[in-house]
Amino acid sequence: MDQQATFEFDQATAISLRSEADRFDIDLSPGWTVGPKPNGGYLLAVAGRAAGEALGGAGSDHRDAVAATVHFLAAPDAGPAEVHTDVLRTGRSASQVRATIVQGERRFVEATFTMGSLSQGPTPPWWTDRPMVDLAPLEECIPIPASRPGAAFEVPIMDRCDLRLDPACMGFAAGRPAGIGELKGWICLADHRPIDALALLFLADSLPPASFDLVQTGWVPTLSMTVHVRAFPMRGWLRIRQAVQVMDHDRFDEVCEIWDGTGRLVAQATQLAGIRLPPDAEPPAHP
Amino acid sequence: MDQQATFEFDQATAISLRSEADRFDIDLSPGWTVGPKPNGGYLLAVAGRAAGEALGGAGSDHRDAVAATVHFLAAPDAGPAEVHTDVLRTGRSASQVRATIVQGERRFVEATFTMGSLSQGPTPPWWTDRPMVDLAPLEECIPIPASRPGAAFEVPIMDRCDLRLDPACMGFAAGRPAGIGELKGWICLADHRPIDALALLFLADSLPPASFDLVQTGWVPTLSMTVHVRAFPMRGWLRIRQAVQVMDHDRFDEVCEIWDGTGRLVAQATQLAGIRLPPDAEPPAHP
Numbered sequence: 082m083d084q085q086a087t088f089e090f091d092q093a094t095a096i097s098l099r100s101e102a103d104r105f106d107i108d109l110s111p112g113w114t115v116g117p118k119p120n121g122g123y124l125l126a127v128a129g130r131a132a133g134e135a136l137g138g139a140g141s142d143h144r145d146a147v148a149a150t151v152h153f154l155a156a157p158d159a160g161p162a163e164v165h166t167d168v169l170r171t172g173r174s175a176s177q178v179r180a181t182i183v184q185g186e187r188r189f190v191e192a193t194f195t196m197g198s199l200s201q202g203p204t205p206p207w208w209t210d211r212p213m214v215d216l217a218p219l220e221e222c223i224p225i226p227a228s229r230p231g232a233a234f235e236v237p238i239m240d241r242c243d244l245r246l247d248p249a250c251m252g253f254a255a256g257r258p259a260g261i262g263e264l265k266g267w268i269c270l271a272d273h274r275p276i277d278a279l280a281l282l283f284l285a286d287s288l289p290p291a292s293f294d295l296v297q298t299g300w301v302p303t304l305s306m307t308v309h310v311r312a313f314p315m316r317g318w319l320r321i322r323q324a325v326q327v328m329d330h331d332r333f334d335e336v337c338e339i340w341d342g343t344g345r346l347v348a349q350a351t352q353l354a355g356i357r358l359p360p361d362a363e364p365p366a367h368p
Numbered sequence: 369m370d371q372q373a374t375f376e377f378d379q380a381t382a383i384s385l386r387s388e389a390d391r392f393d394i395d396l397s398p399g400w401t402v403g404p405k406p407n408g409g410y411l412l413a414v415a416g417r418a419a420g421e422a423l424g425g426a427g428s429d430h431r432d433a434v435a436a437t438v439h440f441l442a443a444p445d446a447g448p449a450e451v452h453t454d455v456l457r458t459g460r461s462a463s464q465v466r467a468t469i470v471q472g473e474r475r476f477v478e479a480t481f482t483m484g485s486l487s488q489g490p491t492p493p494w495w496t497d498r499p500m501v502d503l504a505p506l507e508e509c510i511p512i513p514a515s516r517p518g519a520a521f522e523v524p525i526m527d528r529c530d531l532r533l534d535p536a537c538m539g540f541a542a543g544r545p546a547g548i549g550e551l552k553g554w555i556c557l558a559d560h561r562p563i564d565a566l567a568l569l570f571l572a573d574s575l576p577p578a579s580f581d582l583v584q585t586g587w588v589p590t591l592s593m594t595v596h597v598r599a600f601p602m603r604g605w606l607r608i609r610q611a612v613q614v615m616d617h618d619r620f621d622e623v624c625e626i627w628d629g630t631g632r633l634v635a636q637a638t639q640l641a642g643i644r645l646p647p648d649a650e651p652p653a654h655p
Contacts, residue, residue, distance in 0.1 A: 148592035148640045150437035152464050152480050154457040170441040177439050193439050195591045208651040209614040304482045305435035307594040309640050327496040327633050353435045353596050364495040
């Protein structure tokens with residue numbers, strides 16, 4: 082048990098090695114769910130922790146997930162599960178590991194990681210054209226609770242992270258989406274755990290779907306997600322933006338970007354999700 | 369042997385089932401290489417063909433790769449190889465398959481696919497905010513040859529696709545990159561094979577690195593790539609744009625987007641690649 086185990090995130094992603102060298106036990110936490118089902122970013126972080134342990138854990142040269150890809154086969158339940166790992170290659174500057182979350186005999190989550198090492202401390206990129214998202218000041222932004230009156234289900238992960246959405250994108254909560262396909266705000270973990278690569282894997286999938294800013298629908302299951310972790314963030318609040326790029330009647334993609342207080346882009350994610358649009362839904366006009 | 373086998377792409381990705389149900393033979397073609405090594409998009413297409421065959425091939429409801437993720441462990445040689453597949457799940461609206469390219473006893477490429485079905489014929493998306501890339505007319509764009517005077521190696525894939533780059537981004541070829549981190553142009557397969565999901569997996573990795581528009585470096589190996597195939601394109605020339613988002617001293621990401629003649633975005637890709645910047649390299653100023 083390391084020093085971070087007092088933080089909620091580390092308790093919820095704690096894995097233990099079984100007698101077989103490539104299998105880990107995990108108790109998927111009911112506190113990191115959307116409705117009754119574990120959040121996809123949380124599951125990716127669990128898989129990422131196992132991938133790191135399979136390479137030797139904190140002592141490894143390649144302890145940080147720099148590229149993570151995941152396909153969600155089905156949604157596991159909270160409770161006991163296993164993570165099966167397969168070290169695909171150990172290299173000089175990077176190593177690759179596959180991690181599969183299994184419950185009973187069934188595979189639920191298939192993730193693959195390119196593991197490397199991130200330099201400590203925020204450093205500006207050599208070059209970027211991705212401007213930091215423009216946000217209202219923290220004190221004007223709106224905390225998103227785990228339970229909302231009229232909501233179909235609770236979102237317990239909103240008690241695990243502290244998400245404050247910009248008022249400009251809050252229309253969706255009142256049934257009046259802004260129609261620009263974007264949600265943005267400030268975020269940190271609720272118990273102020275420092276943010277590392279594993280926590281970024283979770284945060285990159287912690288926002289409500291940006292599709293909510295275009296159209297009201299039911300549940301939008303993620304099919305596949307990819308996260309690039311680019312740097313360790315400076316401590317403190319992060320800026321986060323999630324935006325739809327292309328929406329069809331059955332699938333849409335959204336990208337998520339996270340910046341730290343220095344303006345450094347620390348994580349980028351893209352996901353493809355399923356959706357079922359109401360038959361009479363009209364796309365919003367571009368502002 | 370199906371009717372498409374007269375096209376180069378279908379010959380180069382032709383696989384044959386071994387006696388074991390989940391193993392395929394492939395002869396990796398020396399014609400689809402960058403220098404001596406098979407191109408990453410070509411390898412992803414080979415893996416994608418095996419994933420489709422593992423689900424039943426052309427008769428399957430889920431014959432199209434809608435989300436493909438790949439980690440490149442090492443670069444295989446042209447020549448005989450195997451593709452090992454594992455059907456992770458067969459579902460109602462999507463199925464998932466893992467495909468690994470193996471040469472000798474060693475794993476080189478680890479790909480995972482969410483397979484589904486794309487509607488036939490180009491249909492406009494319900495909503496998008498991704499404008500089609502602006503390009504000079506085809507007749508003003510510059511064909512990119514497989515062999516260039518002074519180039520360190522040949523790029524045989526440039527004989528397989530017909531790529532015409534916009535003159536605005538051709539400075540890199542003369543040692544004067546424009547400094548906006550973007551390459552863009554028109555593209556099709558040289559023998560005019562119709563473009564399906566498999567061909568889009570290749571095209572999404574067929575451009576020179578967009579990093580060349582920022583800084584001259586050696587080889588930039590792709591670590592991980594993700595492609596979303598959104599629709600079948602209309603026949604004819606496609607527009608393609610590849611752009612760097614964030615470049616660090618050791619890694620950078622680039623996104624690739626492909627539109628058909630109707631302006632429909634048909635494929636989106638993102639990749640993380642390794643790079644070694646010259647010690648004295650100064651980032652270009654933003655225009």
